[in-house]
Amino acid sequence: MHSERRPVTDETRAQVRALHAAGKPRNQIARELGRSGRTISLIAQDLGLPFDRSATEEATRARMADLAEKRAILAEALVDDALRLSEQVWQPTTIYNFGGKDNTYAERQVDEPPAHDKKALMGAATQAAAQSLRLVPPADDAGADDARSMLGQLMLGLKAAYEEAASEEAEGESP
DSSP: OOOOOOOHHHHHHHHHHHHHHHTOOOHHHHHHTTHHHHHHHHHHHHTTTOOOOHHHHHHHHHHHHHHHHHHHHHHHHHHHHHOOOOOOOOHHHEEEEETTTTTTEEEEEESSSSSHHHHHHHHHHHHHHHHHHHHHHHHHSHHHHHHHHHHHHHHHHHHHHHHHHHHHHHHOOOO
């Protein structure tokens, strides 16, 4: 909705001065006069009338604290996800095949996921852990470096295991 611009008159300035003297906050003055908060702020500034911003500052601090709490909760959930994903690397799982010319489905239980699935699980776990660190960085940077180092070593080990398993699978196949 487009509104017409109305010039600020001496009467408007007098109303702002009177409402300000009555202790009304900026937004209430804006509503009563049918003006934007920005217009009221500019008029008050020209008149040398300060608004008490302590309520706004307190609300901003509370909102920031709420956001920090939500980030901490999300970071904790991401760490839990990373742990669950990394545990799946060593758990029995079902592998399956679906499709083919007859559109068939076949499955079997194995002691551990195949190497490529382990790699995907650890990649997802690493990503979840990294995101948790971005949301709530540790207070001590050395701890973050240790965590990154541990995750890096884990990924290198998984890559080596994946390459070894892929090599063994290739050797076992017939041409």
